Amino acid sequence: MKSIKTSTFCIVLSAFSATLQTILIAFLNFKINQYFDISVTLLAFFIAFVLNFLILYFIFRNFLYAKIDKLYHLVKSIQAKEIPNTEIQLEEVDSIERLEKGIIKLSHERSKEIEQYNNIDSYRKEFLGNVSHELKTPIFNIQGYISTLIDGGIHDSTINMDYLKKADKSIDRMIKIVDDLETISQLEVGTLELDTETYDLVQQIKDIIESLELIAAKKNIRLQFVRKSDKPILVKADSFRIRQVLVNLITNSIKYGLENGKTRITIQLFDEQVIVEVKDNGIGIDEKHLPRVFERFYRVDKGRSREQGGTGLGLAIVKHIIEAHHGTIDIESKLSEGTTVTFTLASAH
Numbered sequence: 001m002k003s004i005k006t007s008t009f010c011i012v013l014s015a016f017s018a019t020l021q022t023i024l025i026a027f028l029n030f031k032i033n034q035y036f037d038i039s040v041t042l043l044a045f046f047i048a049f050v051l052n053f054l055i056l057y058f059i060f061r062n063f064l065y066a067k068i069d070k071l072y073h074l075v076k077s078i079q080a081k082e083i084p085n086t087e088i089q090l091e092e093v094d095s096i097e098r099l100e101k102g103i104i105k106l107s108h109e110r111s112k113e114i115e116q117y118n119n120i121d122s123y124r125k126e127f128l129g130n131v132s133h134e135l136k137t138p139i140f141n142i143q144g145y146i147s148t149l150i151d152g153g154i155h156d157s158t159i160n161m162d163y164l165k166k167a168d169k170s171i172d173r174m175i176k177i178v179d180d181l182e183t184i185s186q187l188e189v190g191t192l193e194l195d196t197e198t199y200d201l202v203q204q205i206k207d208i209i210e211s212l213e214l215i216a217a218k219k220n221i222r223l224q225f226v227r228k229s230d231k232p233i234l235v236k237a238d239s240f241r242i243r244q245v246l247v248n249l250i251t252n253s254i255k256y257g258l259e260n261g262k263t264r265i266t267i268q269l270f271d272e273q274v275i276v277e278v279k280d281n282g283i284g285i286d287e288k289h290l291p292r293v294f295e296r297f298y299r300v301d302k303g304r305s306r307e308q309g310g311t312g313l314g315l316a317i318v319k320h321i322i323e324a325h326h327g328t329i330d331i332e333s334k335l336s337e338g339t340t341v342t343f344t345l346a347s348a349h
């Protein structure tokens with residue numbers, strides 16, 4: 001609804017009441033003098049109109065608008081604090097219009113906030129559900145092995161050692177989940193302090209490749225490191241966290257890679273940025289899943305991921321770490337062709 005300006009409103013109301021008053025005066029005049037005087041009638045209308053207008057304007061300005069103004073400032077004080085508390089003169093902007101705008105704005109902001117709270121709440125519920133679901137599997141496994149051992153299996157040399165080892169493996173899995181959860185919650189709450197130093201990323205990648213070669217060899221996957229020169233590339237970063245990123249990405253390329261496949265790690269230095277690329281020719285990810293792979297617990301194929309010891313938290317952690325370093329991360333993939341993850345770090349050159 002378009003609001004009416006104070007003065008227009010007063011004019012209309014004054015004209016209306018002045019007309020009624022003039023009709024009354026003209027009627028009385030006719031009764032008393034027995035004739036109709038047009039000039040007296042017009043004069044009466046003019047005086048009534050001016051008086052009505054002045055009275056109405058005075059009432060609006062001093063009583064009604066003082067109250068509306070108070071309401072407006074109350075609305076404004078409820079609104080975000082960053083909105084400057086600029087005084088607007090009554091003559092400049094109509095108070096009702098201003099109040100109306102203020103209330104509309106406030107209601108928009110509040111509904112946005114409510115929507116955000118609802119999103120956070122459903123995210124929290126989903127997260128709790130995921131955590132308990134992830135932990136349930138290893139817990140039930142451990143319970144199963146131990147119960148069998150208690151029920152006499154402990155004396156059966158064909159299974160006792162095997163079951164204990166399996167229970168131990170499930171405990172390792174639980175530890176991995178809890179460790180990942182701890183890292184992600186530290187990253188999300190912002191309590192994780194980066195321990196930044198200047199170091200050579202080339203050497204770090206070489207070390208990581210060496211440590212993962214054995215796992216890659218199981219699938220006969222070749223880990224290839226491509227760089228323009230042998231010169232060190234210095235970055236200013238938390239080496240422990242960046243190691244976590246690289247291990248996660250290269251491990252993914254192996255886990256979701258094909259037998260006899262290849263993972264190529266490229267490092268390039270551009271002005272103030274170091275760009276690292278981890279490219280594989282593995283199973284790839286369908287386009288529809290791509291926007292969600294950085295979400296906590298999101299896995300394209302849950303069974304396959306669990307089978308490979310994945311928690312679904314790897315890429316979420318990776319993204320948090322890179323963003324904490326003010327870098328960017330991007331994933332490109334084509335089903336049955338392969339995946340490329342690229343991230344940037346600030347160079348220290």
Ligand SMILES: Nc1ncnc2c1ncn2[C@@H]1O[C@H](COP(=O)(O)OP(=O)(O)O)[C@@H](O)[C@H]1O
Binds near residue numbers: 285314315339
């Ligand atoms: N290199 C890759 N090739 C194919 N799929 C991948 C690759 N990296 C990640 N994914 C998909 O993204 C999901 C999430 O990855 P991640 O967060 O590391 O969890 P996970 O613990 O399952 O490895 C994986 O479950 C997998 O489906």
Ligand SMILES: [Mg+2]
Binds near residue numbers: 252312314315
């Ligand atoms: Mg992973």
